[in-house]
Amino acid sequence: MIFENNLAFAQSLDRQDPLHHLRADFLFPKQHGTPFIYMCGNSLGLQPRAARSYVDQQLNNWENLAVEGWFEGETPWMYYHKELKGLMAHIVGAGPREVCPMNTLTVNLHLLMVSFYRPTATRFKIIMEAGAFPSDQYAVESQVRFHGYDPKDAIIEVAPRVGEATLQTADILAAIADNSEQLALVLFGGINYFTGQWFDMPAITKAGHHAGAVVGFDLAHAAGNVPLKLHDWDIDFACWCSYKYQNAGPGGISGIFVHEKHFSDKSSDRFAGWWGYQEQQRFKMEKGFIAEAGADGWQVSCTQVIPMALYHASLKTFEKAGFIGPLREKSLRLTAYLYYLISEVNKTLGFEQYKIITPSAENERGAQLSIIAKYKGKEVFQALVANNILGDWREPDVIRLSPVPLYNSFEDVFLTAERMLTISKELITPKQ
CATH class of the missing domain: 3.40.640.10 (Type I PLP-dependent aspartate aminotransferase-like (Major domain))
Structure with a gap:
């Protein structure tokens, strides 16, 4: 698939997604009354509405x-x-x-x-x-x-x-x-x-x-x-x-x-x-x-x-959802889209601020991308949380983001990368 770096494209993928309705089956945490874009299913999955x-x-x-x-x-x-x-x-x-x-x-x-x-x-x-x-x-x-x-x-x-x-x-x-x-x-x-x-x-x-x-x-x-x-x-x-x-x-x-x-x-x-x-x-x-x-x-x-x-x-x-088969198909697209968008962030910044250490080959990874933040990684992560993007941090310099196909959307992925770019522009002056 040829990806595009814009919100309209991400929303079009969501409209075509046969599993998009499953998002409503989960409860999202909120900050200041606004739901998080939750990218931390690799650590703790969201609560199904049916759990109670x-x-x-x-x-x-x-x-x-x-x-x-x-x-x-x-x-x-x-x-x-x-x-x-x-x-x-x-x-x-x-x-x-x-x-x-x-x-x-x-x-x-x-x-x-x-x-x-x-x-x-x-x-x-x-x-x-x-x-x-x-x-x-x-x-x-x-x-x-x-x-x-x-x-x-x-x-x-x-x-x-x-x-x-x-x-x-x-x-x-x-x-x-x-x-x-x-x-x-x-x-x-x-x-x-x-x-x-x-x-x-x-x-x-x-x-x-x-x-x-x-x-x-x-x-x-x-x-x-x-x-x-x-x-x-x-x-x-x-x-x-x-x-x-x-x-x-x-x-x-x-x-x-x-x-x-x-x-x-x-x-x-x-x-x-x-x-x-x-x-x-x-x-x-x-x-x-x-x-x-x-x-x-x-x-x-x-x-x-x-x-x-x-x-x-x-x-x-x-x-x-039909178990893992349909979920894996969506997961491959979600993760590939995030992979693409991170590279677009680096292109726009003009330097490699974010280095993905998760293998690029689809058969060597799941939903998680582990990303080295080369400059001010902890500050970037904290700013993401402040901007309602919840992934997780691993010392010394890795941000883990996991778009989970049961409840994450392509719009989630796009907005995550967009906010990473905005935060990076505000926080980082690379040592050229």
Whole structure:
């Protein structure tokens, strides 16, 4: 598509957008009575209008049924997670038996590593991205120490080449091959939180398996953002949060994926709890853990009903959109338009004030663009917020902007770039 740098063009794209009506299904924060142009779905998604009614339904069940709510009412809590599993499966490209909503992201990462990081004297190393989100780094370090290894010896971090911001797939695959004899686990983010780079998940998985390792992914920035095919890609396990692109509220419930090929492995370790026990036998209260079939067998504690209700509301919005296919088509156009407009801002300024470090190739990015602001970055970001543009800031100099296809418009994207230009003219005199 040939883009144009004017408001009329952006509005024409919105009129042609078959998903534009979904914007009305979300609540936008306001400043001085004016809604923000919200470009921060990579950090916390907006509240679906339906969320309150979904929570109210469960509060009413609690009020009217109390403990009987576990087995009575339209959505008995004992089985409520099953209302979500089919919807979740569409989001990540899995079978319903392979997914389960439970806990929070890092808790699930630990629980899954209990099963899938099983080091031996010869195979004990983990490969991960050098710039992984700190929580993942802490989790991996602690797991390695728990098994008696020094993180300096057991963790291999793949970093970008000197002078580059993102990783090259060839370097990831080479690191896997070079350490194949000692490698126990490959654990990557689907999309890097800082740069917005979408890694070649099928290639990484294939290389990891060829090396004899287990392969898992943290999909915090990928689930609900880009098309995933976890089952078909033969990924062993994955987990994700639901509060970013999936709009399930702050601290929203997490989800897990376990490939069905692992369901018959009776030797698999796990930290067991009551809710992972066989569903039909659970209330017999017998000793001796017998796992429920599928990913549900990795549950530990009972269903988190209220967080699950918030997730349910958002997943139904995804269903209304036609799931990831139509959303991805719009996302590609939105992000490409923002990419184009940022370059237009630089042209008008006459210098490169904004350098996009997110890959330019569409198949290597999702909705997020990470933008280095070369001069007065923090001041520019603060001025954007003051002008009702809400993205987020990452030290030392990166502004992250994420036009989310469920609720952002092409007009949002145009006005964001327009205000960046105005602010830049006011704040910046470059050192020529």
